[in-house]
Structure formats: C-alpha cells, structure tokens
Amino acid sequence: MIKNKHILIGVSGSIAAYKIPLLVRLLKKSGAEVKVVLTPSAKDFVTPVTLSTLSENPVYSDFVLNDEGEWSNHVDLALWADLILIAPASANTLAKMEQGICDNLLLAIYLSAKSPIAIAPAMDLDMYKHETTQQHLKKLSHRGHLIIPVNSGFLASGLEGEGRMAEPQEIYHFIESYFSENLPFNGLKALVTAGPTHEAIDPVRFIGNHSSGKMGIALAIALSEKGAEVTLVKGPMALDVYQLNHDYNINVIDVVSSDEMFIEVIKYWETSDIAIMAAAVADYKPKNIAQEKIKKLETDFTLALVKTKDILKSMGETKKLNQYLVGFALETENELANAKSKLNRKNLDAIVLNSMKDEGAGFGFDTNKVTIINKDTTKVNLPLLTKSETAKEIVNYISQQFFKK
Ligand SMILES: Cc1cc2nc3c(=O)[nH]c(=O)nc-3n(C[C@H](O)[C@H](O)[C@H](O)COP(=O)(O)O)c2cc1C
Known part of the structure; x- marks a missing residue:
C-alpha cells in the first residue's frame, strides 16, 4: 500500500530524530518515495548525509540554496507529497504550526500543503503535559491532522513518562494503515x-x-x-x-x-x-x-x-x-x-x-x-x-x- 507513495518527512529538533533514518529505510524498503526536510535545529540531531543516502534524495533545510539565489521551492515540495509526516514534532514546531508562523522551510511547506498531515510528537514529560502543548495538539487535531500517539517510557532527560516519540515500526504501521484505509476498493x-x-x-x-x-x-x-x-x-x-x-x-x-x-x-x-x-x-x-x-x-x-x-x-x-x-x-x-x-x-x-x-x-x-x-x-x-x-x-x-x- 505504501509502494510508490510520496512521503515527505519533516524533522524538527528533538533527540528522537535519531530514529528517523530507520523509518526512512522501512519506507524505502516498501517502495515509497521519501524526501526529508530538516528544521535548522534538527541538523544538530541527525545529519543530512545519512538521510539523503537512505532516502536517495537531497535533504532540504534552507529556503535559499546558494549565493546565485537558487531556492528550495516549498510549494512544489508540498504538492509532491501524498502525506507529510512531521516526526519528531518538537513543542516549538507544533506551536508554530498551530499559529501559522513561517520562519523555516518546513513550516512554509506545512502552510502550502494540500496532502494530509501526520504528526509524531516527541518531548520530555513536562513539555508534553504542558497546557500549551496539549492545546496545540488538540487544535492541530481539530484541523484534521493525524496525531501519532506518544509512548510512555524512559526519556532522554532521564525522566520517565509520556512523551517518547512512537518507534519507527509503529510510525511505519500508522502510515501503512492510513493508506490502506483510504483506498477506494477497500473491503472489495x-x-x-x-x-x-x-x-x-x-x-x-x-x-x-x-x-x-x-x-x-x-x-x-x-x-x-x-x-x-x-x-x-x-x-x-x-x-x-x-x-x-x-x-x-x-x-x-x-x-x-x-x-x-x-x-x-x-x-x-x-x-x-x-x-x-x-x-x-x-x-x-x-x-x-x-x-x-x-x-x-x-x-x-x-x-x-x-x-x-x-x-x-x-x-x-x-x-x-x-x-x-x-x-x-x-x-x-x-x-x-x-x-x-x-x-x-x-x-x-x-x-x-x-x-x-x-x-x-x-x-x-x-x-x-x-x-x-x-x-x-x-x-x-x-x-x-x-x-x-x-x-x-x-x-x-x-x-x-x-x-x-
Ligand atoms: C539535547 C536536546 C534535546 C531536545 N529534545 C527536544 C525534544 O525532544 N522535544 C522538543 O520539543 N524539544 C527538544 N529540544 C529543544 C528544541 O531543540 C528547541 O526547542 C528547538 O528550538 C526546536 O526547533 P525546531 O522546532 O525548529 O526544530 C531539545 C534540545 C536539546 C538541546
């Protein structure tokens, strides 16, 4: 069901970004086309080289690519996608998505998107539980976006509780069932x-x-x-x-x-x-x-x-x-x-x-x-x-x- 689907993964600044190369591999193995966009902060957590190698596509991060004025076309990237997955979604990126703030390429793609949006939050326990984060998630969900539930467990901060991003296999299955549930001949x-x-x-x-x-x-x-x-x-x-x-x-x-x-x-x-x-x-x-x-x-x-x-x-x-x-x-x-x-x-x-x-x-x-x-x-x-x-x-x-x- 994932074969030939265009999946754009937007990675924001969270330690959980280390799980994304594995997710890219799972999607590619199933025949999906994958493009990855990193927020500037995400580059501290996972390298563009790893993701471009695994996705077999350039990794996008900046609006402007060079001094000649070449730029990444956020509208084309948004329209290319059958599904945009924001994973990990940081508290900062969630807040900006909810508010319509557009100060990086990923957010511009989000605002230009026509495809469905799936969000895999990743946060420390208290950040995740915070009233504002919960409000943002609720509003994004009301906007029709799909929220991939967080797991409970050991967090990078040393705390234990809710906020762990879903595992790559879980995100993969979420995407797989999303595509199969929305197919016209389902059940036939x-x-x-x-x-x-x-x-x-x-x-x-x-x-x-x-x-x-x-x-x-x-x-x-x-x-x-x-x-x-x-x-x-x-x-x-x-x-x-x-x-x-x-x-x-x-x-x-x-x-x-x-x-x-x-x-x-x-x-x-x-x-x-x-x-x-x-x-x-x-x-x-x-x-x-x-x-x-x-x-x-x-x-x-x-x-x-x-x-x-x-x-x-x-x-x-x-x-x-x-x-x-x-x-x-x-x-x-x-x-x-x-x-x-x-x-x-x-x-x-x-x-x-x-x-x-x-x-x-x-x-x-x-x-x-x-x-x-x-x-x-x-x-x-x-x-x-x-x-x-x-x-x-x-x-x-x-x-x-x-x-x-
Ligand atoms: C080591 C480290 C781990 C972090 N992990 C998270 C995280 O899991 N979730 C989160 O929302 N922010 C986390 N942050 C904070 C974000 O990186 C920070 O808010 C950043 O501005 C997010 O930018 P972005 O949303 O544009 O990617 C972490 C920061 C550091 C230094």
Missing part, C-alpha cells in the same frame, strides 16, 4: 485472470498461445494498490510472480488448462465484486488426450478439437447487479464491431480492446494500446503506455464506473 474482492491456457494433446504436447500474462499481472497489482483483495488465476507463464504474494498479498492460483481455469474462476466469481478477465483462454481443446506420446507417422495427422467452456459467458450469465465484469478482446479485423458484439453477448460491463494492428501492443510487449468500451457504448482510447500504466488507467476507469452502479 477482485478476480483477475492472466496468461495462456495449455490444452494437452498427449503427455508432452499442448495447444497454447503467445500470451505472456504481463497485462493480467499488472491489472492484479493495480487493483491491489487500490485496496482490493485480489485473486489472480493464472495460466502457465515464465514470469516470476514472487512479488505478487510477497509485496501485494495477492492470492495466486496456478492452472494449466481452460477446464482448470473455469473451475477456479467460477469458484471465486461468486464472491467477487469486480472481475477482469485478461487471460487468453483457448477456444478449442483436443477431443481426446492421448495417454501415450503420439508417434510420428508417414501420413498426415488430423486432430479433432472440441469447444472449451466459455468462462466469460458463464460469468455474464450469473452476474449479480452489484458485480462488475470486464472482458478483454484481442482482434485482428473489425475490431470495434467484434468487441462490442462480445460485450453484449457475454453481458459484460466493459470490454478492453487490444488491436494486433497497433505497434507495441498485444502479446509479449511491455507496452499496450487499448480502447475501453463501456456497455453504454461510450469508449475511452488510451495512448501507447506501459502495461503497468495501462492497468492503472483501466482500474481508475473501473473505479469511476463501479461506484456508479
């Missing part, structure tokens, strides 16, 4: 299919196709990033899907044939809210599977084929009012007409059309160029994009349409 279940199917001819041969599974995997990730609980039913493919389980918590089901895909898809479809069927399922399979390897003959050989089960059609037939079903069409001629006809025949909510005629689009490529056609026949033409960007656009489109249903 999504089903995606990807890759080809292999229809066995004999123990060593099969009928397959060139689908790489890249588009389906990108869709599963895009849905997961929007908060959906995703099941991916995938045919045989060479792609490494380790990250799907590990980074995205996607439930990956491996199948080989169209019959196996049918069984798994129908099982999960019943409880799914959204389904995107991106797999290239075989239309025909051998009528009989030879038990032994078929021997080479001197004569020609004819293989009898029968139709496979139409997975998409079965889903369309059982679709409930609140379910949203998207199909894919890969066409080589009469693309629009064929895709619209498939959309109607299979009772889909939308269909994504790939044309084999577009350069860089279709099987195996890392890019794709698709048209999304809605059941009301309106369409959205997307430009040539990476499959990951295409997937995000498709999922954004679905999120607009799904909540209209």
Whole structure:
C-alpha cells in the first residue's frame, strides 16, 4: 500500500530524530518515495548525509540554496507529497504550526500543503503535559491532522513518562494503515485472470498461445494498490510472480488448462465484486488426450478439437447487479464491431480492446494500446503506455464506473 507513495518527512529538533533514518529505510524498503526536510535545529540531531543516502534524495533545510539565489521551492515540495509526516514534532514546531508562523522551510511547506498531515510528537514529560502543548495538539487535531500517539517510557532527560516519540515500526504501521484505509476498493474482492491456457494433446504436447500474462499481472497489482483483495488465476507463464504474494498479498492460483481455469474462476466469481478477465483462454481443446506420446507417422495427422467452456459467458450469465465484469478482446479485423458484439453477448460491463494492428501492443510487449468500451457504448482510447500504466488507467476507469452502479 505504501509502494510508490510520496512521503515527505519533516524533522524538527528533538533527540528522537535519531530514529528517523530507520523509518526512512522501512519506507524505502516498501517502495515509497521519501524526501526529508530538516528544521535548522534538527541538523544538530541527525545529519543530512545519512538521510539523503537512505532516502536517495537531497535533504532540504534552507529556503535559499546558494549565493546565485537558487531556492528550495516549498510549494512544489508540498504538492509532491501524498502525506507529510512531521516526526519528531518538537513543542516549538507544533506551536508554530498551530499559529501559522513561517520562519523555516518546513513550516512554509506545512502552510502550502494540500496532502494530509501526520504528526509524531516527541518531548520530555513536562513539555508534553504542558497546557500549551496539549492545546496545540488538540487544535492541530481539530484541523484534521493525524496525531501519532506518544509512548510512555524512559526519556532522554532521564525522566520517565509520556512523551517518547512512537518507534519507527509503529510510525511505519500508522502510515501503512492510513493508506490502506483510504483506498477506494477497500473491503472489495477482485478476480483477475492472466496468461495462456495449455490444452494437452498427449503427455508432452499442448495447444497454447503467445500470451505472456504481463497485462493480467499488472491489472492484479493495480487493483491491489487500490485496496482490493485480489485473486489472480493464472495460466502457465515464465514470469516470476514472487512479488505478487510477497509485496501485494495477492492470492495466486496456478492452472494449466481452460477446464482448470473455469473451475477456479467460477469458484471465486461468486464472491467477487469486480472481475477482469485478461487471460487468453483457448477456444478449442483436443477431443481426446492421448495417454501415450503420439508417434510420428508417414501420413498426415488430423486432430479433432472440441469447444472449451466459455468462462466469460458463464460469468455474464450469473452476474449479480452489484458485480462488475470486464472482458478483454484481442482482434485482428473489425475490431470495434467484434468487441462490442462480445460485450453484449457475454453481458459484460466493459470490454478492453487490444488491436494486433497497433505497434507495441498485444502479446509479449511491455507496452499496450487499448480502447475501453463501456456497455453504454461510450469508449475511452488510451495512448501507447506501459502495461503497468495501462492497468492503472483501466482500474481508475473501473473505479469511476463501479461506484456508479
Ligand atoms: C539535547 C536536546 C534535546 C531536545 N529534545 C527536544 C525534544 O525532544 N522535544 C522538543 O520539543 N524539544 C527538544 N529540544 C529543544 C528544541 O531543540 C528547541 O526547542 C528547538 O528550538 C526546536 O526547533 P525546531 O522546532 O525548529 O526544530 C531539545 C534540545 C536539546 C538541546
């Protein structure tokens, strides 16, 4: 959920600043983009070199960068952030935030912010308990800012009590749950299919196709990033899907044939809210599977084929009012007409059309160029994009349409 999120950490002058490098590392490990801003006083507690190395970005502190008048654009920095975290937040910085005082870069960024603000206070026991500090925290909380609770325990002053900044892991989990709770597909279940199917001819041969599974995997990730609980039913493919389980918590089901895909898809479809069927399922399979390897003959050989089960059609037939079903069409001629006809025949909510005629689009490529056609026949033409960007656009489109249903 944190992957690719832009997190700006504002560090103020507290001994707890020593915990920030560890937090930056945790966030970076999860794929977040991190920028750090230090108040002038914070530089006494943690070095810019440590933080710029770990965040892989310059560390900002001053309005003006050099004698040539180059300056840090506080507005750009504020707008860059998906979340601004002030940690540690000193009593001084809290008071200035509450009052709208703007005598350093961090405070200017705060006043320019459009993103949510999270605050992790860090103070000595008496400073934290002080009436003014408590009033400032209350007012900042009423302003809609998120206050990360302090811990109780041993304090740098030697005192014991409330005021310890939350540990890096606790702040990390706070941020993680913040992003997952605010995602549009939270609490929804999504089903995606990807890759080809292999229809066995004999123990060593099969009928397959060139689908790489890249588009389906990108869709599963895009849905997961929007908060959906995703099941991916995938045919045989060479792609490494380790990250799907590990980074995205996607439930990956491996199948080989169209019959196996049918069984798994129908099982999960019943409880799914959204389904995107991106797999290239075989239309025909051998009528009989030879038990032994078929021997080479001197004569020609004819293989009898029968139709496979139409997975998409079965889903369309059982679709409930609140379910949203998207199909894919890969066409080589009469693309629009064929895709619209498939959309109607299979009772889909939308269909994504790939044309084999577009350069860089279709099987195996890392890019794709698709048209999304809605059941009301309106369409959205997307430009040539990476499959990951295409997937995000498709999922954004679905999120607009799904909540209209
Ligand atoms: C060793 C040391 C530790 C400090 N720890 C804290 C602290 O945990 N919380 C706090 O509010 N102020 C603390 N201060 C005081 C702040 O550094 C001081 O108020 C400073 O002006 C804060 O500036 P800033 O908010 O612009 O970063 C500490 C000062 C020193 C010298």
